[in-house]
Amino acid sequence: xxxxxxxxxxxxxxxxxxxxxxxxxxxxxxxxxxxxxxxxxxxxxxxxxxxxxxxxxxxxxxxxxxxxxxxxxxxxxxxxxxxxxxxxxxxxxxxxxxxxxxxxxxxxxxxxxxxxxxxxxxxxxxxxxxxxxxxxxxxxxxxxxxxxxxxxxxxxxxxxxxxxxxxxxxxxxxxxxxxxxxxxxxxxxxxxxxxxxxxxxxxxxxxxxxxxxxxxxxxxxxxxxxxxxxxxxxxxxxxxxxxxxxxxxxxxxxxxxxxxxxxxxxxxxxxxxxx
Numbered sequence: 001x002x003x004x005x006x007x008x009x010x011x012x013x014x015x016x017x018x019x020x021x022x023x024x025x026x027x028x029x030x031x032x033x034x035x036x037x038x039x040x041x042x043x044x045x046x047x048x049x050x051x052x053x054x055x056x057x058x059x060x061x062x063x064x065x066x067x068x069x070x071x072x073x074x075x076x077x078x079x080x081x082x083x084x085x086x087x088x089x090x091x092x093x094x095x096x097x098x099x100x101x102x103x104x105x106x107x108x109x110x111x112x113x114x115x116x117x118x119x120x121x122x123x124x125x126x127x128x129x130x131x132x133x134x135x136x137x138x139x140x141x142x143x144x145x146x147x148x149x150x151x152x153x154x155x156x157x158x159x160x161x162x163x164x165x166x167x168x169x170x171x172x173x174x175x176x177x178x179x180x181x182x183x184x185x186x187x188x189x190x191x192x193x194x195x196x197x198x199x200x201x202x203x204x205x206x207x208x209x210x211x212x213x214x215x216x217x218x219x220x221x222x223x224x225x226x227x228x229x230x231x232x233x234x235x236x237x238x239x240x241x242x243x244x245x246x247x248x249x250x251x252x253x254x255x256x257x258x259x260x261x262x263x264x265x266x267x268x269x270x271x272x273x274x275x
Contacts, residue, residue: 002095002255003030003068007059008240009077010178011143011170013040020240023248029255032071034062036082036177043171048139051176052110056085063090070095072255076240078173081105081182087191088184096192098254100247101202101237106219110181127152135175143170156200156236157243166241192227194254196247198239199232206230210262221264229259 004024006017014033021031036055038046059082063071072095075083080102087094103114112129119125131141146167149155155163197205209230212220222228231250235243253259 003071005071005073006033007075007079007083010173019244038174039171046174050174052180055082059086060089072096074098076100077102084184085182088188091187098194100196101198108181111178132175139175140172154201154237158241162241195230197232200236224262224264
C-alpha cells in the first residue's frame with residue numbers, strides 16, 4: 001500500500017487535504033496530512049524560534065511514525081521546502097517527492113531568497129518580500145483576509161464554501177520559516193520526483209519546463225532525467241480544494257512512476273551548448 005505524506009502551502013494545515021486524503025484512502029492508499037508547528041490546530045505551539053528546521057523536524061517525526069518502509073512526500077507551494085529538508089534526512093524512506101504547483105528549491109536558500117533571485121519584478125514579488133515587515137510582534141505573518149486570498153491566492157475553481165473554510169482556518173505563518181534557508185543533501189537530487197503544474201493562472205507548465213531544459217542551463221538539466229515526470233491540472237493554485245478528485249488521480253499515477261518525460265535538449269552536453 002502506498003503511503004502519502006501531504007504537506008500544504010503557507011498559512012494552512014493538514015485540514016486543507018481533507019477531500020484528497022479521503023480519496024487516497026478510498027483507493028486503498030494511506031494518507032497522512034501534515035500540520036506543521038504553528039499552523040492549523042497547532043498554531044498555539046508556535047513562537048519566535050519556530051523556523052524551517054522546526055518544520056523539517058515535524059516531517060521527520062511524522063515519517064518515522066509511519067509503519068511503512070517508504071512514503072511518497074507531497075509538497076504544495078511552501079510545503080516543498082520542509083519536504084526536501086525531511087527527504088534529505090530520510091532518503092531511504094522516500095519513495096518519491098511530488099511538487100504540487102511548487103517551486104524548485106535550492107539547498108542553502110530560503111523561500112524569500114528564491115523569490116528575491118527568481119521572481120520577476122512586480123506586485124506579487126513585492127508582497128512576498130514584504131512579509132517580514134508585516135509580521136506581528138516581529139515573528140508572525142498574519143493570515144490573508146478573504147479579500148487578500150481572492151487578490152493574491154489564484155483561487156481558480158475554488159468554491160465560495162471552500163474559500164470561507166480557507167479564510168477561517170488559515171493561521172499566521174512564523175516568519176523564520178520563510179527566511180531560514182532549507183538544507184538538504186545531494187542524495188535528494190537522486191530521488192524520483194514528479195512536478196504537478198496548475199495551469200489556470202499559473203506561470204509554469206510542461207512546455208515551460210521543456211523550454212528551460214532547452215536553454216542548457218545546469219540548474220534545469222535534472223528535469224530531463226528519467227526520474228522526473230510531469231503532470232498538468234487545468235485549475236488554480238489550490239487543486240486540493242478546486243479539483244481534489246483529479247489531484248488524487250495524479251498522485252496515484254505519480255506514485256506509480258507515470259508522468260510526461262522531458263527530452264534532454266539536443267546539442268547540449270553537461271549543461272553547455274555544443275557544436
